[in-house]
Amino acid sequence: MLVFLLNRLWQSVILLLIVSIIGFTILNLMPGGPLAQFALDPGMTQADMDRLAEQMGLNRPLPVQYFDWLMRMLQGDWGTSFRDGVPVLDVIGRHLFATLLLMGSSTVIAIAIGTWIGIRGATHRYSMFDYSATVGAMVALSIPTFWFGLVGIYVFSLRLGWVPAGNMYTIGDGSVLNYLHHLILPSIVLSLVNVAVWSRYMRSATLDVINQDFVKTARAKGLTERRVLMKHVVGNALLPMITLAGMQLPSILGGALVTETVFTWPGMGRLFLDSLGYSDYPVVMGILMFSAFLTVLGNLIADVVIAMVDPRIRLG
């Protein structure tokens, strides 16, 4: 187990290094490089710019700059926002809760509904339900998230008035119920794609398990069908889903960005777009790197959890 852990950890470190190289390349792609904010000031002469570049070490070879940048990132210095001079990590931290809340609740919805559809599709294979679930999942994967959000707002807040059309809470009302009321529609919108993905995987994972010997044994022992399903089939079918949950992280984050924009949800995605609008590159870069780190970390955790639950992987 220890060897597996160390091995996996080592792979993640390598991956993070490559991620950081990609990030650094993008950083240097931007017009004006890290000096972009100063170039906006009409009082700056070329001589001033050169002096600044020298002060900030931008005239050094790129590999040296990269290592310097990497070291500072590791020490928690991700630069400061052009917009309000606050350290990037603090800005991200301020918006993290809203995003995690949205992602968390939509993941819960997706897992609950997706698991149910997947299992029912597998146990009632080629039934009307299974067929509609298959087609439905493909259509759901084709609907642009933001458009689904717009339709949701139009129907459920503008026409029916059941839920608010945006924001995370009503100003002056910080109650949990108020948060939940605002949370319902965006989390359902965000979960659509994941319900589709999750139910497809759950269906094939259940089909993989459902005819194996241990399930037949459980049936032969005279357990009720329900008990066989819940205890023996679902438990084993859910295992590979842990890996899937890790793999889905980037797409959920991307979906969150779009959902937050439509619902004026004060999370990281909105922050990203606002920062793009203000050319606030340190924050843009910070969020880009942060989301990649989050994904690598998520995959690592998923692998470790699955190795703890499933002894076959540890040995293999």
Added chain:
Amino acid sequence: MSTIPLSEPRSRWWHSRAVRRFARHRLALIGVVMITALTLACVAGPWLLPYDQLYIDLRARFAPPMTGQHYLGTDPLGRDIAARLLMAGRTSLLVGVCAMVLSTLLGAFVGVVAGYRGGWVGASLMRMVDAFLAFPSIFLVLALAALLKPSPTMITIIIALTSWMEVARIVEAEVRSLREREFVQAGRMLGLSRSHIMFREILPNAMGPIIVAATLTVARAILLEAYVSFLGYGIQPPLPSWGNMLNGAQQYLASAPWLAIVPGITITMAVTSFNFIGDGLRDALDVRSGPG
């Protein structure tokens, strides 16, 4: 697994098993019909409609669908939505298909090299694939589109740069499993060059999975273009695209919902068609299925 067609007797391609299976796949046929109709409409439609997509009629702003000859209504400037929708379709479909071609070429190249060379080269290439997959693609596309001045060509390249990884993974796995087969060893014994073996001998055997992945990549690319254009960093007006037609739709949602509904349904139709076709191809070409 795809077969090696060398020893099979030559027969017409439309008699092949794959074509017959595809023709039996109802969803795939629906997809083909939908996307053909949509493409024809986008190519020929703008000439048949009474209005030009750029003609501004301020007296007919916010006309709901089916007023006069504005079959799908007008936008906030009084431009005909049907005309804009079809012109936008040309842009969006073209961006989607071109991005697919670019990303498939790139992904197949990386996949073949990584799978055939293996070892140090293969491992580092595949770590690169993993690293790109760690970024949410929308974030990456937005950041690049904001940094590099967006033109339709640039958007296509950016989308391709963020969607080649899937193909690379599929091809790498496929090539790795074929690398030690007899026909490859025979090729080596004959003294064929490495690139000849990689691209002329092995790659054709991975065509099935590549075609399936490429079809699904078109769907993905159309969606990505819609996302970035909706957010204002993709195709720039006045050139219409399905994404940027939705750009201002949210503020008029209560008074003019058709502004949002019409392009949204069109995007969904186009993307669904490609997903259906991809599913049909997966069955027809006997590609081991991933999800579902």
